[in-house]
């Protein structure tokens with residue numbers, strides 16, 4: 001994946017003044033880094049999610065298709081709403097998002113961090129809370145599950 005790109009006139013200038021070799025530092029100043037989380041991801045359960053590009057404040061939207069469910073209802077792709085750190089120097093940002101399941105009364109929240117290893121492999125290491133609707137306050141104690149998911153990039 002190409003992380004940097006230049007507008008054509010700037011690329012030409014760089015090329016002239018650097019003997020045909022584009023200077024990474026000039027490239028870095030030319031265009032912001034691609035958002036680290038944007039794209040399609042799959043976790044170890046087989047669930048997939050598509051994360052859209054963040055806005056200037058770091059807010060993003062996406063969709064989540066879970067491969068498993070606590071609910072007995074047929075699984076449907078569901079919307080998610082998230083927020084991430086954006087600062088250019090932050091290559092491995094933290095983030096969080098909530099999934100509003102359209103096929104059950106539950107809500108899930110995920111928090112995590114994007115990591116890139118020495119070989120360029122990307123993972124999203126997450127911890128989640130899944131809250132189901134309790135019938136009464138007496139059932140509240142058993143209505144929240146916690147777990148971890150690791151996502152790898154599909155696209």
Ligand code: BTN
Nearest residue numbers: 047066069070071101104106108
């Ligand atoms: C429900 O069962 O009410 C909604 C689906 C919950 C799916 C959970 S969220 C945490 C875990 N990670 C997944 O990819 N799927 C399950």
